Amino acid sequence: MYVHVFSQVTRHHIQPLLTFFRDNVLPLSRGEEHIFVCCGPQTESKDDWTEGVNLVFANGFTEIRNLLLKHLRRKHHLIFHGLYDRTLVLALFAHLRRAHGATWIIWGSDLYPFLKPYPHLPHQIANMWLRRSVFSRMARIAGIPGDFAILAADMHANWHHSPINHPLRLQQEQYITLLEKGQARRSEELTVLIGNSDSATNRHEEALTELSRFRDQPMRLIMPLSYAGQRQYIDKVIQVARRLFDGKVTILEDVLTTEDYLDLLTSIDILVFNHHRQEGVGTINAALMLGKKVFLHHDVSTYSQLAASGVEVYDTAAISSLDFAEFGRWSADAGKRNHEAVYSVYGREAVAEQYRNLFRSIRNASDA
Numbered sequence: 045m046y047v048h049v050f051s052q053v054t055r056h057h058i059q060p061l062l063t064f065f066r067d068n069v070l071p072l073s074r075g076e077e078h079i080f081v082c083c084g085p086q087t088e089s090k091d092d093w094t095e096g097v098n099l100v101f102a103n104g105f106t107e108i109r110n111l112l113l114k115h116l117r118r119k120h121h122l123i124f125h126g127l128y129d130r131t132l133v134l135a136l137f138a139h140l141r142r143a144h145g146a147t148w149i150i151w152g153s154d155l156y157p158f159l160k161p162y163p164h165l166p167h168q169i170a171n172m173w174l175r176r177s178v179f180s181r182m183a184r185i186a187g188i189p190g191d192f193a194i195l196a197a198d199m200h201a202n203w204h205h206s207p208i209n210h211p212l213r214l215q216q217e218q219y220i221t222l223l224e225k226g227q228a229r230r231s232e233e234l235t236v237l238i239g240n241s242d243s244a245t246n247r248h249e250e251a252l253t254e255l256s257r258f259r260d261q262p263m264r265l266i267m268p269l270s271y272a273g274q275r276q277y278i279d280k281v282i283q284v285a286r287r288l289f290d291g292k293v294t295i296l297e298d299v300l301t302t303e304d305y306l307d308l309l310t311s312i313d314i315l316v317f318n319h320h321r322q323e324g325v326g327t328i329n330a331a332l333m334l335g336k337k338v339f340l341h342h343d344v345s346t347y348s349q350l351a352a353s354g355v356e357v358y359d360t361a362a363i364s365s366l367d368f369a370e371f372g373r374w375s376a377d378a379g380k381r382n383h384e385a386v387y388s389v390y391g392r393e394a395v396a397e398q399y400r401n402l403f404r405s406i407r408n409a410s411d412a
Contacts, residue, residue: 049083051126051128055088057326069400085103086103126149133178150186188346211395223383234263237308237331241323247320250318258368305327314337353388
């Protein structure tokens with residue numbers, strides 16, 4: 045039995061993965077049983093998430109600890125989709141001696157403490173020592189190569205690594221329909237989406253300052269500032285955006301539905317993600333599948349992976365050297381090439397094969 049454990053109850057991240065497993069992975073899993081565990085409170089019916097999967101919730105340290113112990117005693121295969129939740133890490137630490145056969149699929153949030161350590165020494169020592177103790181017990185790590193390299197270098201560890209990408213949310217035909225819809229509604233005004241949330245890791249102010257050279261050009265900006273960021277940071281970003289661009293910027297402070305977000309991506313021309321860490325991979329891939337021009341920072345693992353996969357992406361650090369015509373220059377043919385390149389790596393069939401290879405590796409290790 046495979047037990048998939050998600051660090052937190054973040055429906056907009058987890059629900060598409062559950063649907064992907066139900067439709068693309070489980071039908072080819074040779075009758076093996078898969079259970080999906082969300083660490084956090086159940087606030088909605090399970091069927092409102094995804095029908096057809098065995099989904100359970102474990103809320104709080106005691107429930108999570110007891111659930112882990114039950115499956116560890118039965119020698120079930122634990123697969124952690126992210127280990128960034130402190131309660132889950134603590135619960136796993138309580139069973140550290142039993143956890144040596146588990147698999148950890150790295151999520152971007154797992155790397156935050158390594159890329160930006162806690163400012164206070166006691167917090168740094170407690171969090172990093174605890175995380176390192178748990179991380180070092182993992183038998184294998186899965187995820188994109190760039191994130192694995194960051195972690196392995198910091199931990200000086202020699203894990204077995206399996207490549208796992210984040211699957212596209214839609215089928216290719218659905219993206220093609222949206223791509224064609226976006227091409228039909230293009231205008232002379234350039235529409236630019238900046239960032240994906242209200243987190244300071246978006247580095248909004250830096251991106252706005254770079255783009256302010258084009259403020260007198262036919263361009264409008266859209267900035268999603270939702271989720272759970274600090275109000276002080278949000279207010280500062282809004283103030284800077286309105287000072288630099290006056291009435292040319294639209295602020296989105298409410299979380300959009302999946303359909304509305306895809307419609308938003310369909311309407312833009314350029315996506316600018318100035319993050320210094322892996323974040324918003326689903327949005328980046330959706331924008332590329334919709335034929336949009338994408339700017340990412342060259343230090344982020346997503347940038348290097350996409351470039352290595354033949355995707356034409358641009359560096360946010362290079363915006364300062366571009367004039368407005370160069371910044372906006374893009375062709376439908378380039379968008380279609382990116383569409384095909386992204387689908388070959390992140391399409392559901394390709395990612396399902398990566399998961400089947402991972403399960404095969406886990407089986408082989410348990411049989412040895």
